[in-house]
Amino acid sequence: MIPSVDLEALSAGEPAALDAMRDAATGVGFATVYNTALSGARVREVIETYRAFFKLSDTKKRAYDMARTGANRGWGAPGSEQVDPDANPDYKQYFDSGIELPEVDPRRTMSVYAPNFWPANPDQFAKVIRAYYDDARVVALEVLRGLSEAVGAPRDAFDAAFGTPMALLRGNYYPKRPDWAGAKDFGIATHTDYGCLTLLATDGSPGLEVRKRGGGWIPVSAEPGTFVINFGEMMEVWTDGLVRATPHRVVGGVNERISVPLFFNPAHNTNVAPRGSEKVILAGEHLAARFGETYLHLKK
Numbered sequence: 437m438i439p440s441v442d443l444e445a446l447s448a449g450e451p452a453a454l455d456a457m458r459d460a461a462t463g464v465g466f467a468t469v470y471n472t473a474l475s476g477a478r479v480r481e482v483i484e485t486y487r488a489f490f491k492l493s494d495t496k497k498r499a500y501d502m503a504r505t506g507a508n509r510g511w512g513a514p515g516s517e518q519v520d521p522d523a524n525p526d527y528k529q530y531f532d533s534g535i536e537l538p539e540v541d542p543r544r545t546m547s548v549y550a551p552n553f554w555p556a557n558p559d560q561f562a563k564v565i566r567a568y569y570d571d572a573r574v575v576a577l578e579v580l581r582g583l584s585e586a587v588g589a590p591r592d593a594f595d596a597a598f599g600t601p602m603a604l605l606r607g608n609y610y611p612k613r614p615d616w617a618g619a620k621d622f623g624i625a626t627h628t629d630y631g632c633l634t635l636l637a638t639d640g641s642p643g644l645e646v647r648k649r650g651g652g653w654i655p656v657s658a659e660p661g662t663f664v665i666n667f668g669e670m671m672e673v674w675t676d677g678l679v680r681a682t683p684h685r686v687v688g689g690v691n692e693r694i695s696v697p698l699f700f701n702p703a704h705n706t707n708v709a710p711r712g713s714e715k716v717i718l719a720g721e722h723l724a725a726r727f728g729e730t731y732l733h734l735k736k
């Protein structure tokens with residue numbers, strides 16, 4: 437149901453891998469990807485680093501609350517994001533970080549390029565997360581190159597747009613589903629991702645569900661070292677609907693769960709309107725608008 441793609445084979449242009457990627461992108465909108473430059477051990481280290489932060493008291497985490505900023509860098513408390521206006525705010529907590537531009541770069545005043553808000557504890561946090569951010573971007577670009585070839589475009593068609601990406605790395609922490617949770621409460625409610633590609637690592641626990649065309653939900657899980665990928669709104673628009681942005685959610689269960697998505701968004705001044713159309717849809721404007729709709733502290 438959800439295609440599985442060998443990234444090394446995809447990079448080598450092997451037909452079976454290209455077919456699987458094209459089916460995933462134009463069909464269900466999700467795939468799992470293995471054989472990447474990121475090992476299971478590496479992902480486990482990242483997950484345990486996030487876990488150590490999430491286990492701090494709320495008082496300690498509040499010092500890094502993104503609600504203190506005009507952007508989305510730092511800790512997001514439970515109930516601070518509402519991805520579906522028909523559901524309640526999500527009960528997950530999360531930590532967001534992004535690209536680090538030089539201090540003199542004027543783009544740092546834009547919320548989509550805001551400086552990071554690193555916690556002092558655990559002491560290796562910034563080092564581990566920064567390094568993963570850099571390496572995961574390389575893998576994400578390699579996936580996009582494979583996608584590009586799979587849909588008949590030049591392999592490097594996306595490269596230029598990702599020079600200074602608004603890529604956002606998130607650690608999601610889902611506690612066990614709370615006793616008070618009702619039909620409108622979710623770890624993360626049904627949504628589509630906003631950008632181009634999401635490269636998701638998880639601790640291996642189930643929880644993610646992908647909406648099936650025609651109705652129903654498909655559970656997807658991935659052990660550390662295997663990744664779930666999916667495509668977002670910008671990619672769907674950019675490819676004029678060829679590549680699908682598929683709704684997904686996490687209801688939550690009896691065990692806590694950690695997932696780590698890299699939202700691989702292009703540079704702010706990328707025009708993501710369908711190629712060949714007259715329209716202009718700026719990636720930075722789309723992303724800032726979606727952040728403004730879903731983060732409670734950024735709501736107008």
Ligand SMILES: O=C(O)CCC(=O)C(=O)O
Pocket residue numbers: 606608624629636638643644684685686695697
């Ligand atoms: O935790 C997951 O598996 C999915 C998370 C997700 O969809 C998101 O953060 O956008």
Ligand SMILES: [Fe+2]
Pocket residue numbers: 627628629684
């Ligand atoms: Fe998502």
